[in-house]
Amino acid sequence: MASIGTLITRVYTSRAEIPVQGATVALTQKAAAGRHTLLATRVSNSSGKTSPIQIDTPNLSAGLSPGTQTPFALVDLWVEAPGYEILTVQDIQVFPNVETVQELELIPLPEMAIPGSRSEQVQITPQNL
Secondary structure, eight states: OOEEEEEEEEEEETTTTEEOTTOEEEEEEEOGGGOEEEEEEEEOOTTSBOOOEEEEEOOGGGGSSTTSOOSSEEEEEEEEOTTBOEEEEEEEEEOTTOEEEEEEEEOBOOTTOOTTSOEEEEEOOOOOO
16 A cells, blocks of 8 residues: 655745745656656745645555665656746655655846746755665
């Protein structure tokens, strides 16, 4: 029986961590043949946070012995907001019965930039369990 993990994102800009309201966050999971399945979309609130997204994860017992199934689910997301570069984050690890908070820093577009013309991609390295 699968378990459930929860993912919340917090979208902000600058080192001062100024919240970005109205950012669209799309969460996907890799499927067969390199395709992605859309799990959810959310819009950030005035604090830059999105509402929780529940994700199916392997059982908690999956990671108790060496050589068994990976004890977390991997998901990808992209974030876009007017006036900011698009941000893509790959391989976010979501563990069973755990609330994961993913921090998402957006970079403002230079003046006169064409919307959607610039993006940043981040890949998270899996934990060595």
